[in-house]
Amino acid sequence: MMEYLLHILILTCIYGVLAMALDIVVGHAGLLSMTQAAFFGIGAYASALLTTVAGVPWPVGLGIGMVLSSLMACAIALPSLRVHDDYFVVATLGFQMVAYSLLNNWIGLTQGPFGVAGIPPLTVGGYPMRSAWMFALVALVFCGISWFVVARVGRSPFGRVLRAIREDEILVLALGKDTLYFKVTAFVVSGALAAAAGTLYAHYTTYVDPSSFTIMESILIASMVIIGGAGSPWGPILGAVVLVTIPEGLRFLGLPVGMAGHIRQVVYGSTLVLVMVARPRGIIGRYSFGR
Amino acid sequence: MTKREACIAVGETGVACLSAVGLSKTFDGTRALDDVTVSFAKNAITALVGPNGAGKTTLLNVFSGFLRPDAGQCFVDGRDISHMAPHRIAQLGVGRTFQDLRIVGGLTVLEHAMLARGQQRGERVGWAVLGIGVRHEEEENREAGLRALGYVGLETKASTRAADLSYGEQKLLTIACCLAAGRRTLVMDEPVAGIHPAMVSDLTALLRRLCGNGRSLIVVEHDLTFVRELAAEVVVMDEGRIVAQGLPRSVLERTEVLEAFVD
Numbered sequence: 001m002m003e004y005l006l007h008i009l010i011l012t013c014i015y016g017v018l019a020m021a022l023d024i025v026v027g028h029a030g031l032l033s034m035t036q037a038a039f040f041g042i043g044a045y046a047s048a049l050l051t052t053v054a055g056v057p058w059p060v061g062l063g064i065g066m067v068l069s070s071l072m073a074c075a076i077a078l079p080s081l082r083v084h085d086d087y088f089v090v091a092t093l094g095f096q097m098v099a100y101s102l103l104n105n106w107i108g109l110t111q112g113p114f115g116v117a118g119i120p121p122l123t124v125g126g127y128p129m130r131s132a133w134m135f136a137l138v139a140l141v142f143c144g145i146s147w148f149v150v151a152r153v154g155r156s157p158f159g160r161v162l163r164a165i166r167e168d169e170i171l172v173l174a175l176g177k178d179t180l181y182f183k184v185t186a187f188v189v190s191g192a193l194a195a196a197a198g199t200l201y202a203h204y205t206t207y208v209d210p211s212s213f214t215i216m217e218s219i220l221i222a223s224m225v226i227i228g229g230a231g232s233p234w235g236p237i238l239g240a241v242v243l244v245t246i247p248e249g250l251r252f253l254g255l256p257v258g259m260a261g262h263i264r265q266v267v268y269g270s271t272l273v274l275v276m277v278a279r280p281r282g283i284i285g286r287y288s289f290g291r
Numbered sequence: 292m293t294k295r296e297a298c299i300a301v302g303e304t305g306v307a308c309l310s311a312v313g314l315s316k317t318f319d320g321t322r323a324l325d326d327v328t329v330s331f332a333k334n335a336i337t338a339l340v341g342p343n344g345a346g347k348t349t350l351l352n353v354f355s356g357f358l359r360p361d362a363g364q365c366f367v368d369g370r371d372i373s374h375m376a377p378h379r380i381a382q383l384g385v386g387r388t389f390q391d392l393r394i395v396g397g398l399t400v401l402e403h404a405m406l407a408r409g410q411q412r413g414e415r416v417g418w419a420v421l422g423i424g425v426r427h428e429e430e431e432n433r434e435a436g437l438r439a440l441g442y443v444g445l446e447t448k449a450s451t452r453a454a455d456l457s458y459g460e461q462k463l464l465t466i467a468c469c470l471a472a473g474r475r476t477l478v479m480d481e482p483v484a485g486i487h488p489a490m491v492s493d494l495t496a497l498l499r500r501l502c503g504n505g506r507s508l509i510v511v512e513h514d515l516t517f518v519r520e521l522a523a524e525v526v527v528m529d530e531g532r533i534v535a536q537g538l539p540r541s542v543l544e545r546t547e548v549l550e551a552f553v554d
Contacts, residue, residue: 149420156419157411157429164395164406171393174355175407175472176381177414185416 006132010204012237012244013139014197017146019224019236021193024150026222027230027287028159029186030166035076035092036221038099039191041213042069043198045103048116048208058122058203065195072099073191077184096218103210115209122203135204142200143237146193150233153189162186166287223268227275229285238283243268307366308333308476308507309354309385314363316349316531323349324360325531331524336498336508338522338539340515345528347511348390351478354509355387356380367476382409386474388465390481390511396454400445400464403453404436405429407468432471439471440464443497459486459494466497476507483517495521515543 022036046065050056080091103110110116121128122138129135153159161182164172172179202208220243228239247264255263280288310330316323323346331337339347352358354365356377364373367383381387395403411432412418413425440446443463448456453464462482469477482498483491491514498521502508512518518525518539525542527535535542 152420152422153416156416156422156425157405157413157432158416158419160398160402160406161414163397167395167397168393170357171389171395173357173377174381174387174389174393175468176378176409178376178378182414189416 003132006136008244008248009136010132010139012240013136013143014201014204015221015224015244016143016237016240017197017200018194018221019228019240020146020150020233021190021197022221023225023230023233023236024153024162024186024190026225027232027235027285028154028162028166029183030287031081031183031187032089032222032289033092033187033190034089034215034218034222035096035099036190036194037213037215037217038096039069039073039194040198040201040217040221041099041103041208041210042072042191043195044202044208044213045110045116045198046195047199047202048119049109051120051203052116052118058120058199061202062196062199065199066192069191069195069198070188073188074184077187081180081183081187093215093218096215100210100214103213110210113210115207116202117207119202119206119208121206122200139200139204142196146196147233147237149189149193154232158182158185220268223272225282226285226289227271227282229282230289231286232284235282235285242271242283246271306333307331309365309367309478309509311350311354311365312363314350314353314360314365316346316353316358316361322531324353324363327363327528327531327533329526329533329536331507331509331526333507334502334505335523336502336510336521337524337526338518339509339511339526339528340513340518341528341534344530346531347528348480349531350528351387351480351509351511354380354478355385381472381474384473384475386469386472386477388462388469388477388479388482390484392458392461392465394453394461394464396452398453399450400440400453400456401433401436401449403464404439404467404471405432407439407472408432408435409472436467436471439467442470442500443467444493457487459490462486462494463497466501470501475505477501477509479508479510481511481513483512483514491517519543 018036018040022033025031025033043065046068047058047061050061050064051058076095080088083091104112121130129138161172161177165179165182169179224239224243225236227242228237229235246267250264250267275282276289307330312328314324314327327350341347349358353360356372356375360373364371366372367380367385370383372380398406412428418425437446437449440449443466445460445463445467448460453461456464483494495517498508522539525537525539526533527542535545
């Protein structure tokens with residue numbers, strides 16, 4: 001039982017980081033991105049392949065994953081940010097689909113749907129973090145560092161410009177700020193943090209396959225931001241807690257196995273609709289979604 | 292020397308704060324700007340007047356980089372800005388206020404003024420995360436912001452949300468932002484339109500003070516009493532062309548100018 005609770009804690013930390021990172025783009029800059037799972041996947045696969053195939057230590061995988069993800073974020077942001085609003089959402093959806101297809105079909109590199117197995121555990125000072133306790137500690141520290149980064153970004157003059165862009169991009173240009181730089185940078189920071197979460201995930205599960213990085217995953221992460229509330233690191237964390245624990249909690253209702261999956265979808269969907277209707281700002285958010 | 296050559300010379304030497312040579316801009320077959328050649332004096336208030344659709348706002352949008360001219364060149368302090376992005380032009384010292392008051396309602400008045408400050412280290416994400424020197428810089432931004440707010444008379448509203456200000460106060464805030472950013476040339480689209488009559492005289496005094504402190508102002512305005520009182524020079528536009536330029540009392544009496552307004 002304890003192992004199971006720790007498992008939920010670790011998942012919450014990983015998703016909390018993904019959602020906090022996404023909030024830089026969605027909450028502060030007001031750009032609804034649907035590519036977060038792709039960055040998550042890039043980080044996870046970079047770590048998985050580098051540590052199993054190349055046998056390098058995990059920090060190298062982490063670093064290369066973050067760099068690759070940043071480059072990818074630049075490549076995505078530059079064309080996507082030329083379109084606005086709904087078109088931006090569609091553009092990011094497109095990139096998410098491309099990234100998933102690459103993971104699934106570039107069999108020579110990723111082994112396609114078979115995934116990558118045998119990822120070694122994280123080691124800290126040469127000591128492997130095999131037990132759930134150890135790993136939970138690592139996940140908490142990682143979540144804390146990410147919280148610090150996201151909070152700093154949000155409170156800084158950089159975050160102030162992002163919030164201004166969200167409200168009136170023309171004004172920000174007239175004030176002499178290169179808005180494209182700010183939007184691309186927000187996207188890059190968000191992607192790099194998501195890649196770091198991917199590294200953690202890969203070493204935790206010891207196995208990755210493309211099904212963890214689908215469009216559904218991107219929607220789930222965006223839902224965490226929307227349900228928890230955008231604009232501060234606490235909202236996305238709360239969203240992650242809610243959306244990780246509710247489906248897990250449903251396991252204990254003793255539903256038939258065939259039904260449980262469907263019920264989860266229903267609960268998840270209705271939570272999202274309920275929040276959008278009753279509280280468009282999310283539980284503790286600053287900005288409302290939808291009109 | 293032709294007028295055109297003279298204007299290029301004026302533009303390149305930087306005698307004028309803003310100047311344009313042969314600017315043209317067409318929207319769907321309508322000539323919004325039709326071979327506009329004009330220069331605006333430094334350290335003076337110039338009013339840009341004309342009937343609706345004369346091309347005044349289009350001219351401002353070309354000068355501030357939001358529109359690219361189809362033909363012609365424009366200069367800021369002698370630098371060619373015809374193909375420069377809006378934020379680069381702003382960094383050259385051209386501040387812009389808008390007719391449809393653009394404002395970030397969610398920020399406080401002080402935050403708004405601090406946002407306007409240029410070249411902030413804390414706007415680089417690496418420095419922002421590391422936090423090195425950002426706090427000190429924010430102190431400077433705060434002081435400069437408060438000074439700018441004090442200049443326009445908004446210091447008591449520093450912690451009010453910008454969205455909660457009155458319309459006139461929001462107009463003052465946009466001016467304060469130009470000051471906090473240290474702009475030398477202010478391009479203003481209808482600064483007194485829609486504000487309470489009691490505030491007009493305050494605003495007139497403020498604009499005069501700005502000019503007295505060595506700034507150049509280009510003001511689009513419909514209110515001719517305001518223009519007569521304030522402007523050292525008037526530029527009249529009609530149908531995308533400059534039809535007259537000169538002292539307010541002589542230009543505004545001329546029949547062709549009056550006719551342009553009657554249309």
